[in-house]
Amino acid sequence: MNAAIEARGLTKDYGNGRGCRQISLTVGEGEVFGFLGPNGAGKSTFVKMLVGLIRPTGGEAVLYGRPIGSLEARRHIGYLPELYRYQEWLSGEEVLRLHAQLCGWKPSDTRTQTRIRKLLDDVGIGLRGKDRVKHYSKGMQQRLGLACALLSDPPLLFLDEPSSAMDPVGRMEVRMLIAQLKNEGKTIFLNSHLLEDVEVLCDRVALLNNGTILECGSVSDVLQEKKRWLLRIGGFEAQVLDWLRESTGLLLNIHSEQGHDPADGSIWLQAEIETEEQIGWLNHLIIEQGMTLYEVKKAAGKLDEWFVGAVAGRSHRGEKA
Numbered sequence: 001m002n003a004a005i006e007a008r009g010l011t012k013d014y015g016n017g018r019g020c021r022q023i024s025l026t027v028g029e030g031e032v033f034g035f036l037g038p039n040g041a042g043k044s045t046f047v048k049m050l051v052g053l054i055r056p057t058g059g060e061a062v063l064y065g066r067p068i069g070s071l072e073a074r075r076h077i078g079y080l081p082e083l084y085r086y087q088e089w090l091s092g093e094e095v096l097r098l099h100a101q102l103c104g105w106k107p108s109d110t111r112t113q114t115r116i117r118k119l120l121d122d123v124g125i126g127l128r129g130k131d132r133v134k135h136y137s138k139g140m141q142q143r144l145g146l147a148c149a150l151l152s153d154p155p156l157l158f159l160d161e162p163s164s165a166m167d168p169v170g171r172m173e174v175r176m177l178i179a180q181l182k183n184e185g186k187t188i189f190l191n192s193h194l195l196e197d198v199e200v201l202c203d204r205v206a207l208l209n210n211g212t213i214l215e216c217g218s219v220s221d222v223l224q225e226k227k228r229w230l231l232r233i234g235g236f237e238a239q240v241l242d243w244l245r246e247s248t249g250l251l252l253n254i255h256s257e258q259g260h261d262p263a264d265g266s267i268w269l270q271a272e273i274e275t276e277e278q279i280g281w282l283n284h285l286i287i288e289q290g291m292t293l294y295e296v297k298k299a300a301g302k303l304d305e306w307f308v309g310a311v312a313g314r315s316h317r318g319e320k321a
């Protein structure tokens with residue numbers, strides 16, 4: 001896979017110790033990459049450096065092999081900023097025409113006009129294209145911002161909180177739009193606090209805190225918990241639970257979310273395991289008691305639990321920027 005984004009030690013020090021420090025990461029073409037972190041972690045700063053809006057104070061980065069900030073790099077990107085603001089005296093169509101001109105297109109060209117109409121429809125404001133931006137709601141302005149980012153059909157999109165101003169329907173629509181763009185092979189760098197969206201859409205995620213990356217990996221890897229296991233057991237009887245707890249000394253519970261499997265009456269047992277030997281011993285006892293062990297797997301956590309755990313763990317250890 002070729003790299004769309006390559007950053008090596010990218011740093012921005014605003015002079016007050018804040019910003020981003022030594023960020024190195026690579027995003028492959030066609031990847032959807034989630035960039036997460038608490039407020040003020042440095043996510044927007046990192047994106048602004050990549051799109052060429054602010055200069056790094058250290059390190060380097062390339063987009064498709066071209067230095068960030070160069071015209072060649074910028075030609076490959078579409079950008080929806082976190083704080084978007086468009087000319088409120090223009091209509092939505094006129095804003096897009098202005099952006100088309102900035103791309104070097106003729107605004108009167110039929111292809112330009114067709115593209116603009118299609119984009120307004122795609123982002124859900126097709127019927128309001130002739131209204132002035134000052135009459136748009138915040139969510140509609142954000143939709144217009146998405147249309148601006150998509151206008152030149154760039155291979156790489158930076159979307160900074162793309163549905164922060166939208167209602168639940170709008171958020172779902174943006175999620176579907178990103179999924180569609182992913183299917184079209186676009187590379188998407190997504191800053192978002194909507195962890196459910198990130199979990200569904202992203203191939204990999206990085207967690208930023210105090211300007212540095214705490215963790216980075218595939219969504220499935222970061223969600224794979226080391227200690228929590230789930231066992232699907234048939235013929236389970238409630239009184240066996242206490243006996244198993246006493247015999248193993250393990251923390252065992254019927255897993256409430258997975259619950260009972262109505263098809264075969266089996267249950268999911270959740271176990272907190274420290275060593276692989278413990279899971280072997282537990283399996284042995286279950287089978288010895290005449291129960292059926294259908295499945296044993298590590299529990300997958302939720303992205304919000306991982307996020308809170310990683311950030312809280314770091315601050316418990318007193319680590320700061």
Ligand SMILES: Nc1ncnc2c1ncn2[C@@H]1O[C@H](COP(=O)(O)OP(=O)(O)OP(=O)(O)O)[C@@H](O)[C@H]1O
Nearest residue numbers: 014018019037038039040041042043044045046082
């Ligand atoms: N122009 C600036 N001058 C000085 N400090 C700044 C500037 N811009 C941002 N900062 C500081 O840098 C840090 C990172 O800000 P940034 O906007 O990148 O965070 P973020 O992760 O995008 O936050 P949020 O999730 O709230 O949007 C913050 O502490 C912020 O106050």
